[in-house]
Amino acid sequence: MSDTPDAVKATRPEGLRPGRRQAHPLARFLVRRILLAVLMAWGITLVTFVLTNLVPGDPVAANLGQRALGDPAIVAQWRAEHGLDKPLWQQYLLHLQGLLQGDLGTSQQSHRPVSQDLAEFVPATLELAGAAILVSLVLGVAFGVIAALRRDRLPDHALRLLSLVGISVPTFWLALIAFYVFFYRLQLTPGSGRVDAALGSAPAVTGLQTVDALLAGRWDIFTSAVGHLITPALVLALYTIGLLTRFTRSAVLEVLGQDYVRAARAKGLPGRVILFRYVLRSALVPIITVAGLAFGSLLSGTVLVEAIFAWPGVGQYAYKSATTLDLPAIMGVGLVVGVVYLVINLIVDVLYGVIDPRVRLQ
Amino acid sequence: MRRPLSSRLPEAWRQPLAVAGGVLAVAWLVIALAAPVLAPHDPLAQDLPRLAAPGPGHWFGTDQLGRDILSRVMYGARVSIPLTLLLVALSVLIGGLLGACAGYFGRWVDETIMRVADLVFAFPTVILAMVVAAALGASLANAVLAVLVVAWPAYARVTRGLVLGVREREFVLSGRLLGFSVWRSLRVDVLPNVTGPVLVLATLDIGTALLLLSGLSFLGLGAKPPSPEWGAMVASGVEVFDSWWVATFPGLAILTVVLAFNFLGDTLRDALDPRTARAIKERAL
Numbered sequence: 001m002s003d004t005p006d007a008v009k010a011t012r013p014e015g016l017r018p019g020r021r022q023a024h025p026l027a028r029f030l031v032r033r034i035l036l037a038v039l040m041a042w043g044i045t046l047v048t049f050v051l052t053n054l055v056p057g058d059p060v061a062a063n064l065g066q067r068a069l070g071d072p073a074i075v076a077q078w079r080a081e082h083g084l085d086k087p088l089w090q091q092y093l094l095h096l097q098g099l100l101q102g103d104l105g106t107s108q109q110s111h112r113p114v115s116q117d118l119a120e121f122v123p124a125t126l127e128l129a130g131a132a133i134l135v136s137l138v139l140g141v142a143f144g145v146i147a148a149l150r151r152d153r154l155p156d157h158a159l160r161l162l163s164l165v166g167i168s169v170p171t172f173w174l175a176l177i178a179f180y181v182f183f184y185r186l187q188l189t190p191g192s193g194r195v196d197a198a199l200g201s202a203p204a205v206t207g208l209q210t211v212d213a214l215l216a217g218r219w220d221i222f223t224s225a226v227g228h229l230i231t232p233a234l235v236l237a238l239y240t241i242g243l244l245t246r247f248t249r250s251a252v253l254e255v256l257g258q259d260y261v262r263a264a265r266a267k268g269l270p271g272r273v274i275l276f277r278y279v280l281r282s283a284l285v286p287i288i289t290v291a292g293l294a295f296g297s298l299l300s301g302t303v304l305v306e307a308i309f310a311w312p313g314v315g316q317y318a319y320k321s322a323t324t325l326d327l328p329a330i331m332g333v334g335l336v337v338g339v340v341y342l343v344i345n346l347i348v349d350v351l352y353g354v355i356d357p358r359v360r361l362q
Numbered sequence: 363m364r365r366p367l368s369s370r371l372p373e374a375w376r377q378p379l380a381v382a383g384g385v386l387a388v389a390w391l392v393i394a395l396a397a398p399v400l401a402p403h404d405p406l407a408q409d410l411p412r413l414a415a416p417g418p419g420h421w422f423g424t425d426q427l428g429r430d431i432l433s434r435v436m437y438g439a440r441v442s443i444p445l446t447l448l449l450v451a452l453s454v455l456i457g458g459l460l461g462a463c464a465g466y467f468g469r470w471v472d473e474t475i476m477r478v479a480d481l482v483f484a485f486p487t488v489i490l491a492m493v494v495a496a497a498l499g500a501s502l503a504n505a506v507l508a509v510l511v512v513a514w515p516a517y518a519r520v521t522r523g524l525v526l527g528v529r530e531r532e533f534v535l536s537g538r539l540l541g542f543s544v545w546r547s548l549r550v551d552v553l554p555n556v557t558g559p560v561l562v563l564a565t566l567d568i569g570t571a572l573l574l575l576s577g578l579s580f581l582g583l584g585a586k587p588p589s590p591e592w593g594a595m596v597a598s599g600v601e602v603f604d605s606w607w608v609a610t611f612p613g614l615a616i617l618t619v620v621l622a623f624n625f626l627g628d629t630l631r632d633a634l635d636p637r638t639a640r641a642i643k644e645r646a647l
Contacts, residue, residue, distance in 0.1 A: 043481045047490075051497040164379070164628065168620040170573055172580045173596050173613030180603055300488030304577055308600065322492050323582040325500070334493040338485045345484075 029353045037346045044338040045099055048331045049092050104335065105328035109321065114332035117317060122336070123207025124194060125306070125313030129298045130208075131233040136240035136298075137291060143241065144248020144287075145275070148256065159245055166242025172304035175235045179308055182231055189231045192310030196224045232309045236301045240294035247290040251283035258282075285356050292348030296341050377632075383625025390619050394439035403430035405437040405590045413605045423607035425598060427588075431607060434590035435615050441502075441591045443619065446572045449506050449513065453571075454564050456510070457517025462548055462556070464518065465525030476522065479515035487512045491574055495583040502591065505584035509574045513567065520563055524556045558634045566627035569620035576616050592616050 079085045086094070098105075104114035147159040182189045194209050195201060201209070202216035210229065213221035255261060256279060264274050302315030303322075310316070314333060321329035393400060403410070403420070408428045416423040422431035464475040482490065494508035528534055534551045542550065576593030578584040585591030587598075592612040599609020 040480065040484050043477075044484055047481060047485075048493065051493055054497045161379070164621065164624050165617075168569055168573075168617060168624050170576060170580075170593075170596070170613055170616045170620070172577060172593075173609065173616065176596065176600060176603060176609050177613070180606055184603070296486040300486040303488055303492065304580065318489070318492065319581060322496050325496055327496065330493055330496045334485065334489055337489045341486055342484055 026353060030350060033346055033349050033353075037342050040342055041339055044335060044342070045096060046092075048335050048338075049095050051334075052327060052331050053088065053091075099335075104332040107321070107326055107329040107332075109324055109326045109329060114329050117329065118314065118332055118336055121312060121314045121317045124209075124311060125299075125302050125315055127194075127208040127210065128229065128232055128236065128306070128311060128313060129295070129302060131229050132236040132240065132298050132301075133291070133295055135233055135237040136244055136294060139237070140241045140244025141248050141280075141287060143245040145252055145280070147245065147249040148252035149275075151253065156249075159249075163242035163245040166238045166245075169238060171235065171239060171301045172308065174238065175232065175305045175308040178231050178235050190224065190227045194225060194228050194311065195221055196228075199224055232305050232311055236298055236305050239297055239301060243294050243297070244287065244290055248283065248287055251286040252279055255279045255282045285352060288348055288351055288355070292345050295344050299337050299341060377629060379625045380629035383622045383629065386618055386622035387626060390439055390443060390622065393436050394443045397433075397436040397440050401430075401433035401436045403433040405429065405434045406588050413602060413608070415605070416607050422611045423605070425595075425608050426602050426605075429588075431595075431611050434595060435592070435611050438590045438592045438595065438612060438615060439619075441585065441589060442572060442576065442616075445502070445506055446568055446575060449509055449571050449575065450564050450568050452510055453513040453567070454517055454560060457514035458521045458556070458560060460514070461518035461521030462525050462552065465522040466529060466544070466548060466552070472522070475518060479518050482512055482515045485512070487574060488577060491578060492581060492583060495578050500583045500586070502579070502585045502589070505575055505578040508578065508583075509571055512574070513571060516563065516567070517560060520559060521556055524559060525552055528552055528555045562627055562631045562634060565623055565630050568623040569627070572616060572620055572623075 076085075102115050104118070106112065107114050107117055110117055143159050143163070147156045150156050179191075183191045190196065195213075199218075199221050202212040202218050202221050205212050205215055209225040210222055213219075213225055261274060261278050264278050269278075302311075302313060303318045304315070305311070306313045306315035307319040314337065318330065318333040320326070321333065406429065410420060410424045410428040410430055412424060412428045413426055414420060414424045420430050420432065422435060424430055425434070460475050460479075464472040485493075491505075491508040491512050494511050495505050498504035498507060528551070534547060537547050537551045575584060576591070576596075579591045579593030580597045582594075582597065585594045587594065592615050595612035596609045596616075599605075599612070602608055
């Protein structure tokens with residue numbers, strides 16, 4: 001781009017430079033975002049590694065039995081085997097090499113590779129978080145639109161209160177109350193776990209109980225799985241519903257005041273058309289941003305909710321590892337969840353660029 | 363320049379949510395200050411019947427060790443509220459200072475600080491706080507430190523943006539030309555233009571910080587028993603969830619404190635946002 005004469009550069013807006021042989025702006029935008037994500041992923045490994053090394057505890061003591069600890073030869077051998085006799089930066093390189101091969105260390109609790117543990121628990125959490133984000137998007141956007149259209153009237157005030165309560169309620173407490181009321185007292189919902197044990201389970205294809213049950217044509221398992229999913233997903237979603245309602249409301253209000261919306265109204269277009277084609281379309285960008293952030297809080301929430309509902313996911317694994325201070329497992333969770341979050345943010349950024357062409361040109 | 367805060371607050375303060383937030387916040391501050399006088403029992407004494415349902419003598423019931431839950435909830439305000447306020451004040455201070463430096467000096471200072479902030483943003487908060495708390499060892503002080511680690515970048519980002527906005531303005535430049543030191547320039551010319559939005563963020567953040575702190579204690583990474591910390595009290599209620607009152611009341615305490623500060627923060631934002639302030643004024647007339 002440096003060969004572009006300054007005069008030409010000055011007359012053209014940023015990004016619209018001559019030379020069509022260059023990659024499409026969207027492609028360039030994608031490449032830049034992906035490179036940035038890779039850089040961040042590397043940063044995440046650095047953070048978890050530094051944190052692991054902050055720990056006062058000695059990994060040798062945690063991993064070797066009492067008798068082995070008494071023998072200096074065995075200890076020295078173990079340290080050499082795990083690269084602990086090397087300087088810290090070499091240890092980090094070894095750690096990174098292990099990560100690239102999918103080695104997240106061994107859980108002190110389950111005595112299994114952390115990667116194996118996580119592979120088992122990730123689908124359950126994805127199912128729960130996926131259901132929650134779906135509920136939040138539908139309800140949050142609908143509530144936000146209603147609040148904006150009925151601004152300063154009863155529905156707006158009621159929804160404002162609901163969304164404020166939603167972002168103020170301690171998730172772990174709400175989970176407990178919901179479990180107590182709906183399962184223990186009213187017996188409206190099935191209890192803990194993902195599906196009634198008596199029904200068995202559908203052959204695992206995707207790892208998502210609901211999808212697997214549908215694929216196998218097992219309606220009984222499907223309804224049981226949905227029943228188990230409802231309460232934890234709603235508890236988890238309340239915070240994100242609150243968040244999305246607030247942002248959708250202000251995004252829609254912002255657009256409603258624009259001239260082109262007034263023009264559409266003056267033309268006599270039906271309200272439905274104005275809402276979906278004019279208003280929601282431009283309000284979509286801020287909504288998607290918040291939805292990406294909301295996913296992060298959902299992943300955080302799973303740690304607090306899964307423990308209560310005995311949902312066999314990453315959250316419960318993280319909870320158990322945290323309470324027993326099983327460091328490799330906690331770091332594994334941090335790493336995997338960090339990377340998942342990174343990927344989601346990447347997707348959000350890309351959607352951003354697809355929806356709003358201005359973003360690509362920045 | 364913005365008009366002084368006092369002339370814009372009154373209309374906003376008449377909103378019902380603002381009143382509710384103010385009343386709740388004051389009530390909790392009074393409880394925190396006067397807990398030794400108000401609490402009917404010693405929060406640590408295990409001298410009452412175990413798991414007694416709420417009733418006369420112990421309005422919130424007792425827990426599995428025979429401690430009065432009402433007294434524990436009251437004393438809990440002395441643990442959670444000061445720590446949360448301290449936490450937010452520290453995040454404002456650290457994040458604000460780093461953000462101001464990033465915005466004011468630019469270049470590599472900006473790059474370094476903001477990339478570190480980005481890194482923190484790359485993790486979902488509870489997960490990172492949990493990882494940090496676990497690495498430092500389970501204690502309330504370390505939990506505060508862990509929340510601090512995840513909380514400062516938001517202030518750094520906001521402050522940086524605001525400082526970038528005023529850095530090149532004439533009044534800042536003329537101050538510099540008059541020979542103001544960097545410190546004086548930041549303090550006298552830049553700071554007053556940054557406080558409003560940061561204050562809103564801080565008020566709204568008190569709730570988030572309390573949720574995070576009590577969440578860590580709930581996970582066993584914060585307060586240690588027998589400390590009457592609300593999150594830890596909810597956790598102990600999980601073991602006996604048949605006795606609903608053990609977990610319900612400390613949870614309600616968290617909810618009401620967070621609600622109070624979210625109401626206040628929301629009001630403050632409306633009051634400081636000229637567009638909303640005008641809307642409120644029009645309605646009030």
